[in-house]
Amino acid sequence: MNGKTFESSMRSRYFKQRLFFGAVRLSALVITLALLGILAYILDNGFRAVTWEFITQPPTDSMTKGGIMPAIVGTLYLTVGAILVALPLGVVSAIFLTEYAKQGALTRIIRIGVNCLAGVPSVVFGLFGLGFFVVFLKFGSSILAGALTLGILILPTIIGAAEEALKAVPQTFREASLALGVSKWNTIFRIVLPSALPGILTGAILGVGRAAGETAPIMFTAAAFFTAVLPKSIFDEVMALPYHIYVLATAGTHIEETRPLQYGTVLVLIALVLGIDLIAIIMRSMFRRNKRW
Amino acid sequence: MVTVEKDFIIRTKNVDFFYGAFRALSGITMNFEKNKVTALIGPSGCGKSTLLRLLNRMNDLIDGTRVEGEILFEGRNIYAPEVDPVEIRQRIGMVFQKPNPFPKSIFNNMTYAPKLAGIRDSGEINALVEESLKQAVLWDEVKDILAKSAMTLSGGQQQRLCIARALAMKPDVILMDEPTSALDPISTAKIEELIDTLKKHYTIIIVTHNMQQAARISEYTGFFYLGKVIEFNGTEKIFTNPDMKQTEDYITGRFG
Amino acid sequence: MxxxxxxxxxxxxxxxxxxxxxxxxxxxxxxxxxxxxxxxxxxxxxxxQISVADFLFGTAWYPTYDPPEYGIWPLIVGSLVVTFFACLIAVPLGFLSAVYIAEIAPAGIKEILKSVIELLAGLPSVVLGFFGMVIVGPWLQETFDLPTGLNIANAAVMLAIMAIPTISSLSEDALYAVPREFKEASYALGATRYETIIRVVVPAALSGISTAVILGMARAIGETMVVLMVAGGAAAVPGGIFDAVRPMTASIAAEMGEAPFRSGHYHALFATGIVLFVITLAFNLIADTISNRFRETGSGTL
CATH class of the missing domain: 1.20.5 (Single alpha-helices involved in coiled-coils or other helix-helix interfaces)
Incomplete structure (x- = not known):
């Protein structure tokens, strides 16, 4: 190969590289701008609607005025309920998968089950919640039914996060404890679990964020169009932020009139969900930095 | 009790060990004398650490392994179905290659296992901590910082803490898996000194890469090669006049 | 003792x-x-009431008429069409952004971009649906002079935003898992970074990337709120990308509230749920098989 053809071939090779890198950078830019665009637009429009009254008052004038306090409270109930269901179940499952299970058919089936559960569409969870909790177990449309449905929805997330956290605990910790004649259960409970706790909590928080933003699973299991009073028991229906947005934006005759309320509600929901995610992300990087092993 | 002139605390009889289909140890028969130091030497992958981890059933933790033959601890087969590995590990302690303190305070590292074994009285616990740390010649260095994290100690101190932690369980045997290979020469010397004092009360079985170390600290030495015991003899004999040609080749540095 | x-x-x-x-x-x-x-x-x-074939391939979805018709073919087509167009956007963007994060981006930007992807994944679907309704819809309507901006195109864009994080983060994991030795070997033979990425890294990560794409598609096909709010809701087989459709998920979510308990309509919506469940289950099992086979054989297909 003489110098000239080598040079021109290099030029065309680098040209391809520049083209490709350009496309790659552009895609990253597009994604970033999409996120920023959405956030900026919602922030800009929702900012004026969100006042102290908006957050602390119930809706008035057939939901064309007033605030969204019952929806905030309802979302909190549903979310807390979901995590109460999913966290213990998820952690126990993860402990079994990482600490007890041997490679084999059972583990394989459980893993496939968890993966498939993660892939079930949220509206199908809604149908299941309706068929099982609302109808079959006669919970009715209620906080209980909604929280259980959401809990199952986020279960795979929690299992995944907990498994990852448990796997990150050095094997030497387990060996050190077992070699001292400590039982397997005590080793898990007193050494492995505490070491994995930050990671598990981070996963739980991400699960909370996910649960707080879901609409379809609670549409038929828990969410009410409008409630004048706050729920008194777990068998009451509740308003919820995501469902409230959907209702205001699509139903009724005041869609244009209630735009400010819609923007405000969207902003509150985003602040809640992304705020929760951000806490988890920050927590995680903090724990990574302070890792003691 | 069998009448033998020596008191053997652990005896292995024709032990084979498999990782899946791979035979890691074959036909291991060894007697470990009480209150003596026995060193296991040999090139990497020869099975010496594997044998060590069989003696307190640590290999139970690895999936797909299988043990054949008998390992008798005080005359009882530790692999018999009714034996609880947890009890075996309480009586046969272990120190690992890399110091592995828990990310807890020094004090809690010491009390972790004794508390779980049922010692509740705080006076008794405190006495045990002090006694064990003194035995491990660490007391003077840490007595004022017991509440500090064990992770703040130096590598050599961490390893002595791990030894002290094992001593607090009052084991009969201490297994050491290359305990100084991650340490500097000064810390190594301290640990070797420590081993020398500990053998009055404990049986010590130590795996080491370092032949000088084996020669310095042990009464007996077993030479492993390719999953077999080539020669098991008094340390002095092994290093001055071994029975086997392979042993001589190894200790004179001709291979390994 | x-x-x-x-x-x-x-x-x-x-x-x-x-x-x-x-x-x-x-x-x-x-x-x-x-x-x-x-x-x-x-x-x-x-x-x-009706046969499975009439249900799956019937082209008329008039569940509230008398007599009602429960053909979900238009709904199935609606789901597939929006998913297809969403993937047309999300697969290149997700894949390329993963390449950027895993191979090209400097450390600082990489961290930021990973957070961006994570936050994007965290956006509630109802928020994206809302955004599609109030921004993308009117813009499409004006720009292309359409009767409605709530259509396949709108749904595809918003769904793509939902699927990008899945595709991007899973592809990135797959790219990361490629051993450094492969890349070094390629560089040492005089390949450029582009050639190394395209001919060594991506092929080695291909099964992971395929898994990512399949799971992204599963995510899109199962997504409810976005299509409920921006796909337009017409239960008819579409003729172009500016036509309105009614994907299965949207139909279930919109109609379950009005369907009388255990009426034919109610049962039909659950039956639609079965179809949806089976489709997504198949997607997940395929993804699982691919990633599992990869784990067993390594990157022997390189």
Whole structure:
């Protein structure tokens, strides 16, 4: 190969590289701008609607005025309920998968089950919640039914996060404890679990964020169009932020009139969900930095 | 009790060990004398650490392994179905290659296992901590910082803490898996000194890469090669006049 | 030495704990079965009224007419069409951004971009649906002079935003898992970074990337709120990308509230749920098989 053809071939090779890198950078830019665009637009429009009254008052004038306090409270109930269901179940499952299970058919089936559960569409969870909790177990449309449905929805997330956290605990910790004649259960409970706790909590928080933003699973299991009073028991229906947005934006005759309320509600929901995610992300990087092993 | 002139605390009889289909140890028969130091030497992958981890059933933790033959601890087969590995590990302690303190305070590292074994009285616990740390010649260095994290100690101190932690369980045997290979020469010397004092009360079985170390600290030495015991003899004999040609080749540095 | 009885109870305790944990771990599988059972329980009665073939391939979805018609073919087509166009956008963007994060971006930007992707994944679907309604819809309507901006194109864009994080983060994991030695070998032979990425890294990560794409598609096809709010809601087989459609998920979510309890309509919506469940289950099993086969054989296909 003489110098000239080598040079021109290099030029065309680098040209391809520049083209490709350009496309790659552009895609990253597009994604970033999409996120920023959405956030900026919602922030800009929702900012004026969100006042102290908006957050602390119930809706008035057939939901064309007033605030969204019952929806905030309802979302909190549903979310807390979901995590109460999913966290213990998820952690126990993860402990079994990482600490007890041997490679084999059972583990394989459980893993496939968890993966498939993660892939079930949220509206199908809604149908299941309706068929099982609302109808079959006669919970009715209620906080209980909604929280259980959401809990199952986020279960795979929690299992995944907990498994990852448990796997990150050095094997030497387990060996050190077992070699001292400590039982397997005590080793898990007193050494492995505490070491994995930050990671598990981070996963739980991400699960909370996910649960707080879901609409379809609670549409038929828990969410009410409008409630004048706050729920008194777990068998009451509740308003919820995501469902409230959907209702205001699509139903009724005041869609244009209630735009400010819609923007405000969207902003509150985003602040809640992304705020929760951000806490988890920050927590995680903090724990990574302070890792003691 | 069998009448033998020596008191053997652990005896292995024709032990084979498999990782899946791979035979890691074959036909291991060894007697470990009480209150003596026995060193296991040999090139990497020869099975010496594997044998060590069989003696307190640590290999139970690895999936797909299988043990054949008998390992008798005080005359009882530790692999018999009714034996609880947890009890075996309480009586046969272990120190690992890399110091592995828990990310807890020094004090809690010491009390972790004794508390779980049922010692509740705080006076008794405190006495045990002090006694064990003194035995491990660490007391003077840490007595004022017991509440500090064990992770703040130096590598050599961490390893002595791990030894002290094992001593607090009052084991009969201490297994050491290359305990100084991650340490500097000064810390190594301290640990070797420590081993020398500990053998009055404990049986010590130590795996080491370092032949000088084996020669310095042990009464007996077993030479492993390719999953077999080539020669098991008094340390002095092994290093001055071994029975086997392979042993001589190894200790004179001709291979390994 | 402790009494034998004490030791025995301790060991039974350990075994009991293990089995209890195993049971709870198995609960995920049980739940999956339970979901199927209850979908069938509420969905199967429909097939006393119409045949499975009429249900799946019937082109008329008039569940509230008298007599009602329960053909979900337009809904299935609606789901597939929006998913297809969403993937047309999300696969290149997700894949390329993963390449950027895994191979090209400097450390600082990489961290930021990973957070961006994570936050994007965290955006509630109802928020994206809302955004599609109030911004993308009117813009499409004006720009292309359409009767409505709520259509396939709108749904595809918003769905793509939902699928990008899945595709991007899973592809990135796959790219990361490619051993450094491969890249070094390629560089040492005089390949450029581009050539190394395209001919060595991406092929080695291909099964992971395929898994990512399949799971992204599953995410898009199962997504509800976005298509409910921006796909336009017409239960007809579309003729172009500016036509409105009514994907299966949207139909279930929109109509379940009005369907009388255990009416034909109610059963038909559950039966639609079965179809949806089976499709996404198939996607997930395929993804699982691909990633599992990869784990066993390594990157022998390179």
């Amino acid at each position: 402790k009494t034998r009885k004490n030791i025995l109870t301790k060991r039974t305790e350990e075994i009991a704990i293990r089995n209890l944990f195993g049971f709870f771990a198995f609960l995920s599988v049980l739940l999956l079965g339970l979901i199927l059972v209850f979908l069938f329980r509420e969905g199967l009665p429909l097939f006393k």
